[in-house]
Amino acid sequence: MKLCPKCSRSPLPFVMVVLISSVLAFITWLVLGLSQIEPTVRLAAGAAVFLAVGGTLVHYVITCLKRHCRHDHEHQQVQHGQTFSRPA
Template sequence: MKLCKTCFSSVWPFVLMTVIAGITGFVTWLTLGLSQPEPETRIAVGLIVFVAVEATLIHYVVSCMRRHCRHHVPKMGRGHHLSPGA
């Protein structure tokens, strides 16, 4: 998997993913508190949700960065169109 170093130099997408996963895990932990399970069960399920959401978001962000990276595409001058017949 070839990744562009310029696209991955910013840490903000990864920080935002971790915050979203943390909030989701915390809300899961709070919700499980309403049903009174064991504290170890609440922590375990909250961590599982955190890891699942984090892994899903990492996969999504990395695939989007690879798909939309334009750092290696030659720049087109004025008057050039994307389609050859235009």
């Protein structure tokens, strides 16, 4: 999955993915702390939630960046050696 060079420069969407995944993993860890589950199982469940949510959100972010790229035509033209001619 290659992204447009202009669109892939912003780290903000990926920072948001890490933030959301971390919050949900922490909430899972806290909720499991109310039950009689061992700490290693709590950590494993929190890590599993982090990976599952993070993987899903990264896939969603990359798909949205590719779908809503405004530089797509410029990137394809340079790649194929084509140029647009504007009617006057």
